[in-house]
C-alpha cells in the first residue's frame with residue numbers, strides 16, 4: 001500500500017506524509033479517521049481504524065489501513081447525482097414559469113396594435129406579469145442564499161458542554177412553541193452529568209433545527225409528542241436523539257433527507273439536515289435517522 005518494504009518506526013510514516021503520521025498517533029480506539037495524501041503523484045484515501053490493548057506490561061495500539069478510494073468515488077458520484085436532481089428540480093420550478101411568462105408578455109406586446117389597443121390595460125397586464133417574474137426570481141435568490149449558509153459554517157470551537165445546560169437553553173427557546181401547539185415535550189438525560197466535547201452555538205442550532213422539523217412533522221396530528229434524550233451509546237459515545245410521533249419519513253425519502261435543498265415542504269429550504277450533517281462531521285461525529293411512518297421518527301446525533 002505504501003510502496004515500502006518495511007517500517008522501522010512511526011517516523012517512517014512521517015517521511016511519506018506528515019498528516020498520516022499525526023493521524024496514526026491521534027486516532028482514538030474504535031474510531032475511524034480518513035487520511036488523504038499523495039503517494040507517487042497519486043491521491044490515496046485511506047480509512048484508519050484503531051484498537052488498543054494491554055498485554056503483559058505493554059500497551060499496544062493496532063491501526064488498520066484500508067484503501068477506500070473506489071468506495072469514495074462511487075459514493076461521491078452518487079451524491080452528485082442526487083444533488084443535481086434536487087437542484088435541477090428547484091431551478092426548473094422557478095425558471096420554467098419565468099420563461100413562459102416572459103414569452104407571453106412579449107407576445108402581448110407584439111400583438112397589440114398601438115393605434116387601436118387599450119394601452120392602459122396592456123400596461124396593467126404587463127405589470128402583473130412582471131410582478132410574477134419578480135416573485136419567482138426572488139425564490140431563486142433565496143435558494144442561492146441558503147447554499148451560502150452551508151459553505152459558511154464557522155470552525156467549531158470545542159468546549160466541555162454539559163448536556164443538561166444545553167437542554168435547558170434549547171428548552172427555554174422551544175418550550176413556548178411546544179406549549180402553543182399543545183405538543184407534549186420531554187427531556188431525559190442519563191447519566192445526569194453527561195458531557196459533550198462540542199461547539200455550543202453549532203450544536204444548539206442543530207438541536208433547534210431538529211426540533212423545528214419535529215414540530216412541523218407533528219403539525220395537525222393527534223396527540224403530538226416530542227422528546228429529547230441524552231445518553232451514552234454502546235461504545236461509550238455521547239448521543240443526543242430527538243424523537244417525534246409525526247408524519248414520519250417514507251422509505252423512498254430516507255436517503256434524500258440529508259441532501260442539500262431536499263424538502264417536502266411548500267416553503268422549506270431543505271438545508272436544515274444537510275447543515276446538521278456537516279456540523280456533526282466537523283465534530284468527527286454523525287447524524288443518523290430512523291423512521292417508522294405512522295409510529296415515530298428519530299434523529300440521532302453521535303459525538
Ligand SMILES: Nc1ncnc2c1ncn2[C@@H]1O[C@H](COP(=O)(O)OP(=O)(O)O)[C@@H](O)[C@H]1O
Pocket residue numbers: 209213214217244246247248249257262263264265267268269270271272273274297
Ligand atoms: N422529524 C421529521 N419527520 C418527518 N420528516 C422529516 C423530519 N425531519 C426532516 N424531515 C424531512 O426531511 C426534509 C428535509 O429537512 P430539512 O433539511 O430540515 O429541510 P426543511 O425542513 O426546510 O424541509 C423535510 O422536508 C422532511 O421531508
Ligand SMILES: [Mg+2]
Pocket residue numbers: 209212213270271272273
Ligand atoms: Mg428543517
